[in-house]
Amino acid sequence: MADYYHPTPLGTACITEHDGLITAIRVCDDTAMENNQELTDATQITIKQLDEYFAGKRQIFDLPLKQQGTNFQQQVWQYLQQIPFGETISYMQLSQRMQNPLAIRAIAAANGKNNLWIVVPCHRVIGTDGSLTGYAGGLWRKQWLLRHEVQVAGYGQLQMQL
Numbered sequence: 001m002a003d004y005y006h007p008t009p010l011g012t013a014c015i016t017e018h019d020g021l022i023t024a025i026r027v028c029d030d031t032a033m034e035n036n037q038e039l040t041d042a043t044q045i046t047i048k049q050l051d052e053y054f055a056g057k058r059q060i061f062d063l064p065l066k067q068q069g070t071n072f073q074q075q076v077w078q079y080l081q082q083i084p085f086g087e088t089i090s091y092m093q094l095s096q097r098m099q100n101p102l103a104i105r106a107i108a109a110a111n112g113k114n115n116l117w118i119v120v121p122c123h124r125v126i127g128t129d130g131s132l133t134g135y136a137g138g139l140w141r142k143q144w145l146l147r148h149e150v151q152v153a154g155y156g157q158l159q160m161q162l
Helices: 041-054 071-080 091-097 104-112 139-153
Strands: 002-008 011-018 021-028
Touching: 002 041, 011 041, 021 041, 071 091, 071 104, 091 104
Parallel strands: none
Antiparallel strands: 002 011, 011 021
């Protein structure tokens, strides 16, 4: 398992690769991280696709991923990947899509366990009232990501409440 650090407009991305698969992409505020690992094919393509995303040239990721989690968490993460670029849904809407309307809190908890920042777009899930609910990378990053996607998609303004 190897970590590779790459600068982004929102902080340093820590990309974890294991046996040719990306197992985590996290963001941190520390910009002084040093890379002691050689770039693998998986980390190179991840960096390329993240850079394309931030440049407004990529809306869908195609990476070799393997995120550890329960069957329920895996199901939630699959549904997250179906949320279109530049759009948001509420936890309630997500629970209805999953045909499990009573699992809103469990879905929110699984959303919070997502280790694949941006690629599995947990930032696209908001409160029913349009509020930006918790985000592991900080609400300012969630707001930035949502505004970036709306602008790239050409949707105009996104209505959000902080």
